[in-house]
Every structure is written in structure tokens, then in C-alpha cells.
Amino acid sequence: MRLKLLGALGMAVLLAACSGDNTDKGATTGTGAAAQSTGVTPGSEADLVANVGDRVFFELNKNNLSTEAQATLDRQAAWLAKYPQVTIQVAGNCDDRGTEEYNIALGERRANAARDYLVAKGVAASRITTISYGKDRPTATGDDEQSWAQNRNAITSVR
Amino acid sequence: MRPSDMPLISDADASLLATALGRRGLIGAGIAGGILASPLAALAQGAPGAAEITVDQARSEPIPIVIPALGGDFGQQVSEVVSADLGNCGLFRPIAGSLPVGMPDFATYKSLGARALVSGTASSSGGALRVEFRLWDVLTGTQIQGTAYTAAAADVRKIAHIIADVIYERMLGEKGYFNTRIAYIARSGPRAHQTTRLAIMDQDGANSHYLSGGQWLTLTPRFSPANDQLAFMSYANNRPRVYMLNLATGRQQLLGDFEGISFAPRFAPDGRSVVLSATRGGGSDIFTVDLVTRAKRQLTSSGAIDTSPCYSPDGSQVVFNSDRGGTPQLYIMSAGGGGARRISYGSGTYGSPVWSPRGDVIAFTRIANGSFSLGVMAPDGTGERIMTQGFTVESPSFCPNGRVIAFCRQTAAGAGGAGFSSGISTIDITGFHERAIPVGGASDPAWSPLNG
DSSP: OHHHHHHHHHHHHHHHHHTTOOOGGGOOHHHHHHHHHSOOOTTSHHHIIIIIOSEEEOOTTOOOOOHHHHHHHHHHHHHHHHOTTOOEEEEEEOOSSSOHHHHHHHHHHHHHHHHHHHHHTTOOGGGEEEEEOTTSSOSSOSOSHHHHHHHSEEEEEEO | OOGGGSOOOOHHHHHHHHHHHGGGOOOOOEEETTEEEEEOOOSSOSOOOOOOOOHHHHHHSOEEEEOOOOBSTTHHHHHHHHHHHHHHTSSEEEEOOOOOOSSOOHHHHHHTTOSEEEEEEEEEETTEEEEEEEEEETTTTEEEEEEEEEEEGGGHHHHHHHHHHHHHHHHHSSOOOOSOEEEEEEEESOGGGOEEEEEEEETTSTTOEESSOSSSOEEEEEEOTTSSEEEEEEOGGGOOEEEEEETTTOOEEEOSOOSSOEEEEEEOTTSSEEEEEEEETTEEEEEEEETTTOOEEEOOOOSSBEEEEEEOTTSSEEEEEEOTTSSOEEEEEETTSOOOEEOOOSSSEEEEEEEOTTSSOEEEEEEETTEEEEEEEOTTSOSOEEEEEESEEEEEEEOTTSSEEEEEEEOOOOGGGTTOOEEEEEEETTSOOOEEOSOSSEEEEEEOOOOO
């Protein structure tokens, strides 16, 4: 529940960012809760965030998929099978305890791990693109173990 | 024979003389970047030059130098820029004092504890500026240097930096680095989504301006050896790749054709190619791209992350970052690829290696227990020494003479990103005299070669 809320919050931030709106601080837990409680369009980004889980988390300097991460990706694969018109981007991210350049490669490694798992579960590779933001797009903006754990992730979004 | 006794001579003769005179050689005659420099006749005759002071000596005892406001309508400004350059490098101690008229009264300046003295004028006429500058050895009462510069008035800071470089070189026997720029990434906005712009400034933080608009995440500018281009990484159109920017024309172009993300560019010392890395599967490989033919050459294919390549100044070797052994460490290989050997063995992980232009050390970032350090080590991995530490200190970049490093220092963020800051600082490679460059939110400094 907590992770889902954070996920929704993170996505709101990302969406605000994509629209070139720099007022992402306005995204509050209230916004996230609203996305969950109100009806969302099936097959949409909001649906993915609220009902499937849009992200998986990694250990420090690792790209192994935990049991929990695999469960999330299983749900994503099933959801993608349900909405075959949807194409996705998987974005890898890192905490800020690595160098800028190394983290770009590490984030891509994480995005690839999630992508490869989805492909193994039957999602066409042509429906998935990957990108890495290294340590430059943190979801949690604090600098503590909890924030870093949130920021070591691969986030799936609808293209 | 004192260089300043000589009449105006040609550039070719000047460089021959400079060689013949050794490291205390002639500086001054010539044209660079629209600035004309010519020697001034000496007011004091036939005495020996300043006794040599080494950089090591100046670190422990900065050279006391009187830098009065020069005469003329630009005199104050020139003095301020020269004083700031010399004071900020940590090797000089500027002293206020009165401007001498004609031959200085050296006893007065000696009583101030000064070792050297600057005099001269900086006057504009129309849009043109003429700066006459003399450097005096207070102890021997002789003129060390006398040069007149003519240029556009808009170049006043540049002339002041050139004068500071001349003083540095005449007093310390090594080239200065004040007439240089630093390319960087300007950062603004919330921690979760910083607006990043390619930007450039003089090394002292003046004349900063943006080179890109901030729509896309932009990182890691790197100067070409000819000082005319930047290689950098941009997420333009959500395709993170390496681009080149021509600083004169503003023309921007994609560099190379890679399936994955291309990043971490650095020019070869001869300027003919760029070395970079490109992601593939779970790792990244190192390539060179020829800037004329655009031909790619793959240097590594370990399957691990190989990135942050940087050439030795002679172009024969490449230091890079790799986790092929399990954790990110520093490796050196031949410039053709192959023969990679690990050089970092301290506790923690290592990254962002950069080879000193002097060739003798490699600067790096080391991360241990959640905290960052900046250090240097010899290319064989011995003599590791930490310069500075902090929550985040990374992206070292050497000034042209290898004596100072610019780097990015970031503070930890509290809840909601509060308290986060990212800025550029400089530090002497001995770990002495760290100071922030006053340019605001910034990261990824790239120190230029000496400007023309």
C-alpha cells in the first residue's frame, strides 16, 4: 500500500516533469490517493500504477530481481497481455551513492533486467523500450536508507 | 640579457628565445584572440630576474605581491581581476598598496613585506583598450616583465587573466591557468526533477551563460583539446546520446551511431577522436569514434559495465571504470584496447577517473560507507591520497597545468529535497585551498585548455 502510494506520487512527479511543468512539488499524497480511489481508465498509466504496480526495487549496486519484484513484473506481464495495444518504457534509476556515469549504465542494467523478465513472460520485445536516468531523477528526494531504497528501481510507464 | 630590454620581436624569435632562456623565458610578444601584446622598455637595467620560487614553497608561504589599482579608467577593474586570480589560487598573497609613478620606491614596498609589485595603466579610447603592465622584483629592484596589451574594451577581464597568468609563470616557472573557461551543467528546480542546462563560464565564475535550453536532461560536457568544441550527453527526444557542440557556430551534431545509450565522452589528446561508452545488455562497452570518418572502434567487450574512459596525455593508455571484478574499480588498458589491469585497491568503490595533463597522477572519486572522497593516485595505483571528502564530491576535472581540480560538491537532501545543493568547487591537488566558484546550482565541471 505504502509502495503503491509512493509509486503514484512518483508518477505524478514524472508526468508533471514530462509536461515541462516544474511545479511538481504540488504533487501530494492527496493526488496519489485520488488516482487510486477514483475509477481509472483500464489499460492506462493510472491503471498500471494503481492496480498493477509500476515499479520494482533493487539492492545497492545490484540488478537481481527479488521475489517481490518478480511478482510485480508477473502482474505487469499479465496486464500487458490484457492490453496488447499498450507499449511501455522501462526506466532504470539509481540512488545517489554512485558516480554519475557509472549510474547511467547501472540504471540501464536494471531496466534491462525488468525488460528481459517481461519478454521471458511473453511480452513482445518490440513493445518495450528502456532508458536510464542514472541518479538524476530520484523518486524520493531525501538522502537516507529509505529514500535510497525507493530510488533504486525500474519504473514502467505507458508510452 | 633581460628579455624586457629587447625591442619588439617576432613570435618565432620569441619562442626560440623562450626555449633558450629556459623556464624563466620571455613571455609577452604576440597576438592571441584579437589581443596584441608587445614588450615595454625596461625602467631598470641589467639586473638578474626574480629568484625561483616553487609551487610547493608557495603553498606553504604564498608569495606576497602588491597589486595596486592601476592607472586609467579600467585600472581598478584589471587590478581586481588579477588580485582575485592570484589570491584565489592560494599561491599568492595580494597586498593593497599605492601605485608607483615611474621607478618604484622599492624600500616602501619591501616594508610592506612584498616580494613582487605590479604597476601600470589600463585606459580605453573609443572601444579600444590599452593595458601597460610591469612586474617588479621588490627584493632586487628590477623589472621582471613589461608588456603592453591592446584589445577591445570588452576583453578587459581576459587581459587581466592573461596578466595574472604571466605573473604566475614569471614567479613560479609554470604556466598559469587563469585565462581559461569551465563548461558545466547549470542546475535549478526541485531535487526530483532538476532542470539541467549546458553552460560555460570563465574559471573565476564570471561571464557565465547557457548553451542549451533546459528542456532535456543534459550531462557531462567535455572540452576538445583545441578549445573549440564540447562533447556532451543529452536526453534529447528521450534518446540519451553523445553530441558535439561547436562553440563558435553553435552547431550541434550527434556523435556516432549506437544501439544503446552512448555516454561518458572524452576527446583523445590529438583531438581526432572521442572515446565514450555505450550500453549493451547488462553492461556497457568502450568505443572510440573518429571525428573525420565517424568510424567506430570497440575497445572493450567485457559484458560488464566499462565506462568513464579517459586518455593519458600522451594518448597511449586509457584509464576507465569497470565492475568486471564485481564492484566498480579503476582499470588501465592500452589505447587500442586490451591489457586491462586494475589499479584501485582501497576500501569501497571507485569511479570517474581523469588523467592529469602532467601525466603523473589520476584523479578519481571513491565511495565508501555512503560517503564520497576525491583523491589522486599514480597511474600504477600507488600513492593514493585523498584531497577532500563529503556527502557527494565527484566529477574531477584538471586545470591545464594540472595543479588544481574543479569538481562537483553536493550536500545531502532532507525530507522533500530540503537542503540539497549542488555546486562547483576547486581544490589544489595537494588537498589545499578548497573554494567554491560563485556560480550557483551546478555540476559536471570541465576545465578548458588555455584560451588563445
